[in-house]
Amino acid sequence: MGSIKAKILLVDDDADILESLKNRLIWMGHEVVTAPDGRVALDVINKESPDLMLLDLEMPDMTGLDVLDRLAARPDQKKKANALLNDPVVIVMTAFATVDRAVEAMRLGAFDFLTKPFKMDHLTVVIDKALATLSLTRRVETLTGEINKGYEIVVGKSAAMRSVVDAARHAARSPVTVLLLGETGTGKEVLARAIHRWSDRASKPFMVINCAAMPEHLLENELFGHERGAFTGAITKEIGKIEAADDGTVFLDEIGDMPLPLQARVLRLLQDQEFQRVGGHHNVRTNVRFIAATNKDLRAGVKSQTFRADLYFRLDVMPLTLPPLRERAEDIPELTDYFLERHTVAAGKRGMRLSQEAMVCLSGYDWPGNVRELENVLARAVILCQDDVIEPAHLRLSSVGFPCEPDIQEDVTGSAYYDALDRYSRKLIGQALSRAGWNQTKAAKSLGIQRTYLTKLLRQKGIPGHPPQD
Ligand SMILES: Nc1ncnc2c1ncn2[C@@H]1O[C@H](COP(=O)(O)OP(=O)(O)OP(=O)(O)O)[C@@H](O)[C@H]1O
Numbered sequence: 001m002g003s004i005k006a007k008i009l010l011v012d013d014d015a016d017i018l019e020s021l022k023n024r025l026i027w028m029g030h031e032v033v034t035a036p037d038g039r040v041a042l043d044v045i046n047k048e049s050p051d052l053m054l055l056d057l058e059m060p061d062m063t064g065l066d067v068l069d070r071l072a073a074r075p076d077q078k079k080k081a082n083a084l085l086n087d088p089v090v091i092v093m094t095a096f097a098t099v100d101r102a103v104e105a106m107r108l109g110a111f112d113f114l115t116k117p118f119k120m121d122h123l124t125v126v127i128d129k130a131l132a133t134l135s136l137t138r139r140v141e142t143l144t145g146e147i148n149k150g151y152e153i154v155v156g157k158s159a160a161m162r163s164v165v166d167a168a169r170h171a172a173r174s175p176v177t178v179l180l181l182g183e184t185g186t187g188k189e190v191l192a193r194a195i196h197r198w199s200d201r202a203s204k205p206f207m208v209i210n211c212a213a214m215p216e217h218l219l220e221n222e223l224f225g226h227e228r229g230a231f232t233g234a235i236t237k238e239i240g241k242i243e244a245a246d247d248g249t250v251f252l253d254e255i256g257d258m259p260l261p262l263q264a265r266v267l268r269l270l271q272d273q274e275f276q277r278v279g280g281h282h283n284v285r286t287n288v289r290f291i292a293a294t295n296k297d298l299r300a301g302v303k304s305q306t307f308r309a310d311l312y313f314r315l316d317v318m319p320l321t322l323p324p325l326r327e328r329a330e331d332i333p334e335l336t337d338y339f340l341e342r343h344t345v346a347a348g349k350r351g352m353r354l355s356q357e358a359m360v361c362l363s364g365y366d367w368p369g370n371v372r373e374l375e376n377v378l379a380r381a382v383i384l385c386q387d388d389v390i391e392p393a394h395l396r397l398s399s400v401g402f403p404c405e406p407d408i409q410e411d412v413t414g415s416a417y418y419d420a421l422d423r424y425s426r427k428l429i430g431q432a433l434s435r436a437g438w439n440q441t442k443a444a445k446s447l448g449i450q451r452t453y454l455t456k457l458l459r460q461k462g463i464p465g466h467p468p469q470d
């Protein structure tokens with residue numbers, strides 16, 4: 001491990017010791033900064049974040065122990081997960097007679113100690129050991145960060161989102177079955193995974209079963225598994241996802257599309273935590289937490305007899321509805337940052353941002369595909385955009401919601417925003433008039449404005465109040 005090069009801070013009030021240690025460490029290939037007392041040392045730590053500090057315990061004024069005390073008390077320190085990453089690894093130096101102080105220093109977080117006088121070889125060993133530990137800690141930290149990045153986080157601080165997320169956190173702590181409702185792309189699966197992570201089953205598997213993806217018999221097999229010989233081709237026993245979940249969480253996605261005959265079996269499973277494998281005759285007991293999701297109206301399903309009423313009531317104990325994106329436009333900037341970061345990295349680009357006009361387009365659009373659509377729009381924009389600033393033209397939003405067709409945006413001048421608004425209102429007014437058969441009263445009503453205001457707008461914008469002549 002002698003190859004690790006580090007930035008080392010030397011703290012000693014004895015100038016000769018500083019000089020000789022400094023030479024040795026430089027010879028070892030490290031970068032060295034020195035401090036003649038504790039105050040300067042703290043300053044250097046704040047400004048230069050050394051990896052390692054060799055700290056003399058016996059100094060006048062502020063002792064080494066005082067320095068360690070101050071380090072531990074730094075206000076931002078408590079927030080950080082791993083002190084080793086932010087504070088230098090500390091090796092204290094002390095006279096042989098005062099080893100008890102070294103012990104105190106270790107209690108305050110020092111990694112190791114050297115009793116003076118020490119041999120240079122001994123110094124090398126202690127430093128290499130400390131740096132090896134540091135590099136290991138950093139590696140673990142990086143890997144943990146990477147793993148956590150794989151987990152999606154639930155982005156969104158709007159009141160609507162917060163109340164759903166709070167309820168979900170609450171529900172996560174109990175074994176209750178949660179039913180996630182909401183339009184397509186609102187984040188039901190993201191929240192289901194989060195509930196699993198927040199629960200005491202987090203270290204167990206999270207199994208997803210898409211109830212809409214396959215015909216009844218395959219789905220049954222996927223859920224419950226089968227015994228050997230259960231059907232032609234079943235040469236061995238196979239367990240289903242419920243057993244594979246092994247006390248974890250089972251996510252029954254698109255449960256509104258589950259075939260009726262299977263609904264009865266699933267109801268029994270939810271009620272009794274018991275089922276039989278396909279072709280089996282004995283009960284298998286389970287202990288899984290169920291989360292179900294659908295974008296269908298289950299109550300309507302009950303009415304039309306495509307969904308069992310008893311299953312519906314069993315699921316409806318803890319329903320959580322994810323709000324559509326158009327009802328929480330204040331989440332759009334944060335979601336945009338999140339996806340932009342993700343997709344610029346994925347596309348091997350960096351530092352992209354949205355122009356103000358593009359942001360206006362995102363906020364005004366009605367997002368029928370919700371968060372998924374926003375993510376797709378941004379992923380595409382990152383690829384389409386040749387430089388750092390994403391403009392409305394790169395968003396390619398369908399014009400139903402908002403006029404972000406490329407033609408409006410081609411010349412981005414200082415007044416692009418007002419131009420866009422002007423063109424949009426012209427288009428709206430034109431459409432409303434034509435739909436109303438050029439009856440201004442009707443058109444005004446459909447636009448939700450006063451008839452007199454419409455007349456004023458027509459005059460202001462020079463829009464003719466009658467059909468085109470030819
Ligand atoms: N709150 C959120 N934070 C971060 N990403 C989100 C959020 N909501 C949705 N997403 C992203 O949007 C996409 C769609 O989310 P998800 O699959 O959870 O939607 P859904 O509600 O299950 O949709 P569907 O009903 O179509 O299955 C995912 O790629 C997910 O990463």
Ligand SMILES: [Mg+2]
Nearest residue numbers: 188189253293
């Ligand atoms: Mg889904």
